[in-house]
Amino acid sequence: MATLHSKIEQEMECPREIVIWNYFDHEHVVGTHYKSYKKIRVYDEKDNWCFAERHFNISYIPFMVVSKNFSHLTSPHTMKSIHIGKLATLVQEYTFRDLPGEKCLVTLESRMEVPWPLGLLQPFFYEMTRKWFYATWDEDVPMRLRRLKVWKLGFKNFEGIGFINDKTPKPAGLPAERPYPIELPVPKSTSVCREGYERPFGESVEVGYGMPPLP
């Protein structure tokens, strides 16, 4: 057997806890990544793992891929994600390193074992994993930054932002520091944990993407 391998590192301007929330927020994949993902179903999950099924299209593969995915937060700084498809198994290991100024460095190592003649596919594997990583990364960045911004304003799941709900001119009583906690499983609002959740739209006007950040 041969092992295809790729390693990608990317800095993110938010704490690692928000990136981890994003990776375990399975509902968003059929919305934020609606061009690639068609359906997501969570079979079971606990406070540091999730077992799900994903239906998606990926570059260079001319058919819909269905994979079973086991994601395990192996520590507050590391995650292992195993994608089992009909033809192959992809093992991904993420490392989340804290950087100064509410930033983090995400490192992703991907490996796939293949029969040895297919080891020639290494350049293709490297290109495909990079392309997939950066396509989904670019779509996730606005969501992560927005999460950080509203978190600092006191956002609570399913409650929103208190001072906006109360129609007062500015936030009051918020702590100066409000670290984002790792709290899994992420709360759900759809049927993703029952029969699954299909993408709600196939086309969308992507307001705000590619624009400069708000002051």
Ligand SMILES: [Fe+2]
């Ligand atoms: Fe995402």
